[in-house]
Amino acid sequence: MKKEYKDIFFDKVESPPRHFGASYKSFFHAATKCRALGDGGNPYREKNISLCSFLLVIILFMPTKVFASVAGEVNKANGLYKQGQFDDSLKLYQEALDQDEKSSAVKYDLGTAFYKKGDYAKALGYLEQAAQDKNIKIKPKAEYNLGNVLYKSGMQKASTNVDEAIKSLQKALGYYGQSLADAPKDQDALYNQNFVKKQIELLKQKKQEQKQQQQQNQKQQKQKNQQNQQSQQGQQGQQQQHNQQDQQGQQGQQNQQQQQRSESQEQKQKNAQEQAEENQKELDHKQAEDLLEEYRENEEPKKLLNYMPKKIDDRPVLKDW
Numbered sequence: 350m351k352k353e354y355k356d357i358f359f360d361k362v363e364s365p366p367r368h369f370g371a372s373y374k375s376f377f378h379a380a381t382k383c384r385a386l387g388d389g390g391n392p393y394r395e396k397n398i399s400l401c402s403f404l405l406v407i408i409l410f411m412p413t414k415v416f417a418s419v420a421g422e423v424n425k426a427n428g429l430y431k432q433g434q435f436d437d438s439l440k441l442y443q444e445a446l447d448q449d450e451k452s453s454a455v456k457y458d459l460g461t462a463f464y465k466k467g468d469y470a471k472a473l474g475y476l477e478q479a480a481q482d483k484n485i486k487i488k489p490k491a492e493y494n495l496g497n498v499l500y501k502s503g504m505q506k507a508s509t510n511v512d513e514a515i516k517s518l519q520k521a522l523g524y525y526g527q528s529l530a531d532a533p534k535d536q537d538a539l540y541n542q543n544f545v546k547k548q549i550e551l552l553k554q555k556k557q558e559q560k561q562q563q564q565q566n567q568k569q570q571k572q573k574n575q576q577n578q579q580s581q582q583g584q585q586g587q588q589q590q591h592n593q594q595d596q597q598g599q600q601g602q603q604n605q606q607q608q609q610r611s612e613s614q615e616q617k618q619k620n621a622q623e624q625a626e627e628n629q630k631e632l633d634h635k636q637a638e639d640l641l642e643e644y645r646e647n648e649e650p651k652k653l654l655n656y657m658p659k660k661i662d663d664r665p666v667l668k669d670w
Contacts, residue, residue: 419445423455430458435466453482457491464494469502480527489531493538496524500545511556518549 426441442459449455460475476498480491503517525542529535 419449419452419455422448423458426458426462430462430465435462438462439466453479453484453487453491457487457494460491460498461494464498464501469498469505472498473502480524485531489528489535489538492524492528492531493535493541496521496528496538496541496545499524500541500548504548507552507555511552511559515549515552515556518545518552521545522549 422441422445426438426445429435429438429441439459439462442455442462446452446455446459456475457479460472460479463469463472463475473495476491476495480488480495482488482491499517499521503514503521505514506517507514522542522545525538525545528538529542532538
């Protein structure tokens with residue numbers, strides 16, 4: 350940009366600000382009234398003259414003291430500002446504004462000092478207030494500096510939020526336009542206006558590039574996700590096939606083991622049955638011999654013994670698990 354800021358308004362304070370003019374007008378108005386009261390024929394002529402003289406002294410000197418105090422602080426602040434001591438100058442500007450809250454000039458200086466310090470939010474507030482003044486010495490300069498503030502703050506957002514940056518620069522264009530409307534010969538405002546227009550176009554181009562890059566990234570990410578999904582599906586298919594083979598192998602082993610267990614169980618049952626049958630044969634033979642022997646010893650048959658051999662089903666059950 351050609352020039353970053355307009356010079357502070359009060360380089361040298363040689364005359365009172367505009368709002369102090371009312372006090373001096375009051376002084377001349379009061380003097381006229383006092384002269385009328387002191388005209389001949391007025392019976393209270395001497396008292397009126399004394400009272401008016403007293404009031405005129407108060408009206409004349411009190412504003413001068415206030416003005417001298419504000420002007421002195423502003424002059425000191427301007428000197429510090431020119432030396433780059435913005436923090437110290439801001440303190441004096443604020444003290445001056447405390448004494449004269451309506452001073453657009455002091456608000457302008459405060460806003461400009463905050464701008465140089467890099468505090469664009471506070472600079473914006475004070476310069477907007479100063480730009481409301483119709484004084485041609487203040488208004489176009491405040492508008493120019495507002496354009497600079499919005500340009501600087503907007504460019505700070507360009508890396509993170511291009512849309513907000515463009516909005517800020519567009520507002521800056523508006524203030525440069527207002528400044529040129531109030532001061533058409535201001536070449537600095539014209540230069541900055543054209544410069545910011547080009548910056549807006551560059552930001553719009555950057556936004557478009559970011560959008561295309563984002564779309565490209567999304568497309569690549571989508572393709573990558575599809576490839577990962579296909580790879581996962583392939584791995585899952587292989588895993589399923591492997592699992593099926595394992596399951597088939599395990600099932601075969603289980604079937605074989607089950608078959609072996611079944612055959613073993615059948616063999617056990619068969620052996621047990623054969624053994625039981627053999628035992629039963631032996632028992633029946635022995636029983637028959639015993640009965641025959643008893644019968645031989647006792648011609649009279651004794652009562653039959655209720656002897657019954659233990660059946661296979663009555664044997665204790667062995668655990669089969």
